[in-house]
Amino acid sequence: MIECKPAVIGVAANRPRERVQDAFARYIAALRKRPVQRWTEFFFDAHQFDAEARQIVDTARDVFVSRGVRLDCVLINGWAEPRAGIMEPARECPDFLRRMSDYARERLGCGLGLHVYTTGCRSSALRDWIAARFDMVYTEPGPQGRGAYCLADPRAESLLTGNLGRYVREHDVRMYYYDWGCFGCRAGSHRGHMPGYGTEAIADAFLRHLQAMRAARPGMFLCDTGWFSPGGSSGTTRCSSPAATGTPTCEARRPTPPWIFWALGATT
Numbered sequence: 001m002i003e004c005k006p007a008v009i010g011v012a013a014n015r016p017r018e019r020v021q022d023a024f025a026r027y028i029a030a031l032r033k034r035p036v037q038r039w040t041e042f043f044f045d046a047h048q049f050d051a052e053a054r055q056i057v058d059t060a061r062d063v064f065v066s067r068g069v070r071l072d073c074v075l076i077n078g079w080a081e082p083r084a085g086i087m088e089p090a091r092e093c094p095d096f097l098r099r100m101s102d103y104a105r106e107r108l109g110c111g112l113g114l115h116v117y118t119t120g121c122r123s124s125a126l127r128d129w130i131a132a133r134f135d136m137v138y139t140e141p142g143p144q145g146r147g148a149y150c151l152a153d154p155r156a157e158s159l160l161t162g163n164l165g166r167y168v169r170e171h172d173v174r175m176y177y178y179d180w181g182c183f184g185c186r187a188g189s190h191r192g193h194m195p196g197y198g199t200e201a202i203a204d205a206f207l208r209h210l211q212a213m214r215a216a217r218p219g220m221f222l223c224d225t226g227w228f229s230p231g232g233s234s235g236t237t238r239c240s241s242p243a244a245t246g247t248p249t250c251e252a253r254r255p256t257p258p259w260i261f262w263a264l265g266a267t268t
């Protein structure tokens with residue numbers, strides 16, 4: 001007997017004016033729960049609620065909002081640094097999210113979006129702290145090598161979902177931007193899955209997490225950066241590449257063109 005998750009198998013033409021992806025796009029459109037909508041965000045890097053962060057927000061107000069551009073959220077990158085736990089505000093600025101949320105609401109008329117180091121594999125994540133608490137996936141020799149926590153570990157899933165869910169409820173978070181994820185695990189001793197079957201368990205854990213975020217705020221924009229392919233079918237809201245040329249950078253420290261996303265809506 002073969003037992004597996006639900007799957008869809010389709011057959012389509014693959015000619016110059018009718019590619020397989022065209023048929024797949026029609027299939028997705030047929031299942032779509034919500035109409036396509038544009039999502040406009042202003043993206044910048046902030047570690048503290050300081051004069052510089054406020055100046056960037058003020059400039060965004062002058063450049064966009066005062067000219068009639070309605071922002072859906074201001075997306076903050078780097079907010080969880082210096083490193084602390086799993087996606088927690090830096091100890092130096094524990095009330096960062098509340099203050100930034102209030103300021104964005106006041107100056108830009110929008111809520112917050114937060115960039116997420118999904119499984120802690122970014123070099124700036126607090127790896128020793130993570131490794132001491134969770135089952136780990138090492139993609140280079142450890143314990144100091146490049147690694148991530150196994151999201152199938154129920155302790156890690158619980159902490160990630162608990163933290164991000166709390167921010168939705170307490171700080172008007174409208175969007176999570178899931179980046180830096182590790183979705184493959186073949187470890188033989190992890191508590192969250194059988195030996196060699198971590199990838200499916202991690203995908204299931206991520207789906208539960210996404211559903212919890214949507215439960216916390218229906219209409220939440222859950223954006224996948226491409227690490228969790230296929231984004232559209234994994235519960236995230238699939239997004240396009242930036243409409244503007246170039247991408248905002250931490251170093252530039254200046255307002256950048258907004259990223260334009262077209263939400264296809266959840267298909268699950």
Ligand SMILES: [Zn+2]
Nearest residue numbers: 150185190198
């Ligand atoms: Zn694992």
